Amino acid sequence: MLRSSDLNATALPGTLTCLIGHNGTGKSTLLRTIARLQPSIDGSVLIGDNDISTLKPIHLSRMLSIVLTSRPDVRNMTVEELVALGRAPYTGFWGRLSADDRRIVRHSIESVGITAMAERRVCTLSDGEMQKVMIAKSLAQQTPVILLDEPTAFLDFPGKIDLMLLLQRLAHEERKTILLSTHDLETALQTADRLWLLADGALHDGTPHELADRGFIDDYIGRKSVKFDKQTLSIQIL
Numbered sequence: 001m002l003r004s005s006d007l008n009a010t011a012l013p014g015t016l017t018c019l020i021g022h023n024g025t026g027k028s029t030l031l032r033t034i035a036r037l038q039p040s041i042d043g044s045v046l047i048g049d050n051d052i053s054t055l056k057p058i059h060l061s062r063m064l065s066i067v068l069t070s071r072p073d074v075r076n077m078t079v080e081e082l083v084a085l086g087r088a089p090y091t092g093f094w095g096r097l098s099a100d101d102r103r104i105v106r107h108s109i110e111s112v113g114i115t116a117m118a119e120r121r122v123c124t125l126s127d128g129e130m131q132k133v134m135i136a137k138s139l140a141q142q143t144p145v146i147l148l149d150e151p152t153a154f155l156d157f158p159g160k161i162d163l164m165l166l167l168q169r170l171a172h173e174e175r176k177t178i179l180l181s182t183h184d185l186e187t188a189l190q191t192a193d194r195l196w197l198l199a200d201g202a203l204h205d206g207t208p209h210e211l212a213d214r215g216f217i218d219d220y221i222g223r224k225s226v227k228f229d230k231q232t233l234s235i236q237i238l
């Protein structure tokens with residue numbers, strides 16, 4: 001849950017929430033603030049009953065993981081080794097993996113369908129493959145909350161659909177709270193359980209149909225040459 005004087009929104013377990021808004025409205029800033037990568041100017045972020053500003057880093061890293069668009073500088077690692085870094089909050093100073101840690105890493109790799117590339121070097125991966133690896137790392141971290149900043153930005157159209165359906169499945173089947181920012185409005189409308197729409201300094205929180213019915217999607221598109229169908233949540237350029 002997010003609270004401040006102007007913004008108040010909740011992302012729930014078992015749901016995929018998409019954060020949308022025009023360029024520069026503050027999506028990345030909001031995600032980075034929720035993940036405590038930058039200090040909050042105002043308001044508070046609660047995970048369950050815990051205000052994240054009061055949590056020790058080790059506890060926060062067991063509750064929340066974030067997948068950013070930047071590639072980690074670990075080009076010589078294998079995919080499996082990188083995913084295993086997700087176990088860091090549990091493995092202590094030396095980072096030694098137990099049999100249970102290894103099982104969790106393998107399961108995370110299988111969950112995102114990248115078993116065939118487990119032995120590949122990270123530097124050989126495409127952007128889309130890298131996104132899946134970072135999601136597997138996040139799964140290995142076993143956090144109830146996963147944040148992703150524009151995970152579909154560099155993917156081709158089928159890749160975007162695959163990734164959104166993967167995140168939807170992880171939210172629904174593994175009861176994760178998944179919050180991601182995206183500019184892919186139509187894909188978000190079709191796959192998200194809820195939307196957080198940042199516009200005019202406010203955050204509108206609701207299901208895609210609720211926000212569509214309240215006129216927020218039309219306002220966000222803001223073009224007479226674009227027809228938005230509230231029933232099917234589809235967009236047509238006239």
Ligand SMILES: Nc1ncnc2c1ncn2[C@@H]1O[C@H](COP(=O)(O)OP(=O)(O)OP(=O)(O)O)[C@@H](O)[C@H]1O
Nearest residue numbers: 021022023024025026027028029030150181183198
């Ligand atoms: N390090 C920074 N220093 C100063 N201003 C910043 C910094 N980072 C972002 N901003 C500004 O804060 C505002 C929000 O930026 P942010 O990157 O959060 O937006 P965004 O919604 O993610 O944008 P986009 O969709 O273009 O990625 C913008 O006006 C941006 O210029």
